[in-house]
Amino acid sequence: MKQHGRTKLISACGLLALGLIGCGATEDALEPIADAPQGTSRAALTVHEQAALDTANNSESCKPLGNFYWEIGNGAGLLYGIPRGSGVSATTVMPIASASKWLYVGAYVQSRGYANLSTDEKKRLNFTSGYIDENTTLCGDAGTTVSDCYGPAYKNVSYRPLQNGRYFYNGGHMQKLALDDIGARKGTGLASVMDWINAQLGTTLPESDSDVAVAGGFSGSAAHYRVFLMKLLNNQYELSSKLTVDSVPAWPGGPNVSYTPWTTGQAYYGLGHWIEGETLGGVWSVTGHSSAGAFGFYPWVNAARNRYMLLARSRQLGGEEEGEKSRACAQTIRKAYELGVPQP
Numbered sequence: 001m002k003q004h005g006r007t008k009l010i011s012a013c014g015l016l017a018l019g020l021i022g023c024g025a026t027e028d029a030l031e032p033i034a035d036a037p038q039g040t041s042r043a044a045l046t047v048h049e050q051a052a053l054d055t056a057n058n059s060e061s062c063k064p065l066g067n068f069y070w071e072i073g074n075g076a077g078l079l080y081g082i083p084r085g086s087g088v089s090a091t092t093v094m095p096i097a098s099a100s101k102w103l104y105v106g107a108y109v110q111s112r113g114y115a116n117l118s119t120d121e122k123k124r125l126n127f128t129s130g131y132i133d134e135n136t137t138l139c140g141d142a143g144t145t146v147s148d149c150y151g152p153a154y155k156n157v158s159y160r161p162l163q164n165g166r167y168f169y170n171g172g173h174m175q176k177l178a179l180d181d182i183g184a185r186k187g188t189g190l191a192s193v194m195d196w197i198n199a200q201l202g203t204t205l206p207e208s209d210s211d212v213a214v215a216g217g218f219s220g221s222a223a224h225y226r227v228f229l230m231k232l233l234n235n236q237y238e239l240s241s242k243l244t245v246d247s248v249p250a251w252p253g254g255p256n257v258s259y260t261p262w263t264t265g266q267a268y269y270g271l272g273h274w275i276e277g278e279t280l281g282g283v284w285s286v287t288g289h290s291s292a293g294a295f296g297f298y299p300w301v302n303a304a305r306n307r308y309m310l311l312a313r314s315r316q317l318g319g320e321e322e323g324e325k326s327r328a329c330a331q332t333i334r335k336a337y338e339l340g341v342p343q344p
Helices: 012-017 047-058 097-112 119-125 146-150 172-182 193-201 222-233 321-339
Strands: 068-074 077-084 131-133 157-159 257-259 274-280 283-290 298-302 308-312
Touching: 047 077, 047 321, 068 222, 068 321, 077 222, 097 119, 097 172, 097 193, 097 222, 097 298, 119 172, 131 172, 146 172, 157 172, 172 193, 193 222, 222 298, 222 308, 298 321, 308 321
Parallel strands: none
Antiparallel strands: 068 077, 068 308, 131 157, 274 283, 283 298, 298 308
């Protein structure tokens, strides 16, 4: 994937202007010492941090994942983050695949205002519009526009009337939305897709040619995505208070579900993101919101919107399995952090 040098560091002074943290060093200061042995950091670990670290290194759900970076934080910033293994850190840029969806929807709703969204727009955001793409290409050729990506040479999106009103997990819904809104934009250069995304979200995500595939073509790092999640927690987006609205069943065998990659129990799909939950005493309740990427990038915020988590890795093997593997690992780490007890 072609990358262009637009990635910037977010200074702590810049976050001070948003009222989030005090002024200090750049975000690199949040990273563990680069050459420190696995399992060490700049300061002594709390019981909760040590439990999470032990779980990331040793749990059955995390051991098969290879090297990755993970972090836990809140609206004020990062609480704890460290790589497992080498080669990936908070600032490692990688393709984030379907984690792009949450960013695109956040920007779209921010630009429109939720109150102004039409029924058709909401259906394209929760994947019930009937617009389905036929190809899985990422539209990464230089000079490709959002409109080109929609067309027969790339995604080949078409309207399927029998799928209108049914949940069908597919990027075609969002590509149709982008076609009608930012169709002339390219992945790189003046007035790029990412110029528009960053202007809406207050982020500094890097641009790439594949950004024209708005449902799965973005790249970024944990540090880039952290900014979006913190703003989401701090009610700085239109989407912040709308994480459960317009949600539809999205689990296998659920009502009006035509296709879903979800495999573990019950889940819903809201505006461009998954709504995760658990069943206790026969009652299902929301536990968090996420947008796992097919290559393993996993962002999450809890239902109370006071905690976020990121697991960053990229293993391009095809299918959606890597995203689910990262979700399982991340949730095991999170549980260990919250309980202060390592998880198997």
